[in-house]
Amino acid sequence: MAKLTPRQQRIRRHHRVRRKVVGTTERPRLAVFRSLEHIYAQIIDDTTRRTLTAASTLEPSVRSEVTGKTKTSQARLVGSLIGERAKALGIEKVVFDRGGFLYHGRVQELANAAREAGLQF
Numbered sequence: 001m002a003k004l005t006p007r008q009q010r011i012r013r014h015h016r017v018r019r020k021v022v023g024t025t026e027r028p029r030l031a032v033f034r035s036l037e038h039i040y041a042q043i044i045d046d047t048t049r050r051t052l053t054a055a056s057t058l059e060p061s062v063r064s065e066v067t068g069k070t071k072t073s074q075a076r077l078v079g080s081l082i083g084e085r086a087k088a089l090g091i092e093k094v095v096f097d098r099g100g101f102l103y104h105g106r107v108q109e110l111a112n113a114a115r116e117a118g119l120q121f
Contacts, residue, residue, distance in 0.1 A: 014100030021097050022046050030082070030094040030114065030121065034106050039075045041082040041110060043094060053089060055082040072109045079110035083117020096121045 004012070023029025023046040033040045040056040055078050057066050062081065066074040086094065094114075101107045115121070 010100040012100070017097065017100065021095050023095055023097075027093045027095050028052055028091060029097050030086075030111075030119070031097040032099050032101065032107055032110055034075075034099075034101060039071070039078050039106055039110060041078055041114075043082065043086055043089075043091060052091065053082065053085040055085060072106055075106035075109040076113040079113025080117045082110075083114040083119045086114075087118050092118065093120045 021029060023044050025045055025047055028043045028045045031042045031044055038057040040054070040058075042054040043052045044050070045052055055062070057063065057074050057078060062077060065077060069077075086092075096111060098107050098111075103111070111121075
């Protein structure tokens with residue numbers, strides 16, 4: 001049996017999580033992806049297969065704010081932004097999809113900031 005790369009291990013964990021975590025119209029899914037430099041968050045309705053809103057460190061409005069900050073503080077900024085955008089759409093409850101990443105560090109900071117912005121999960 002061949003040894004899996006860390007990316008393959010993460011994808012395997014993500015598939016395991018996605019069997020149970022499904023976003024509905026009432027409770028859409030807050031999906032998180034982190035790369036080495038950036039972090040992305042989307043709120044997705046899986047029943048209609050639509051992304052309702054998204055936020056990332058690549059957006060021009062966010063990019064100017066994140067220069068010189070640590071990655072965890074960048075994640076906190078993206079989490080508060082996704083929370084504000086969800087509240088503007090009338091979304092209060094979501095299910096959290098950590099994307100196979102450990103609930104630690106940047107993923108945890110994003111989730112905490114989204115909770116502080118008013119999202120429940």
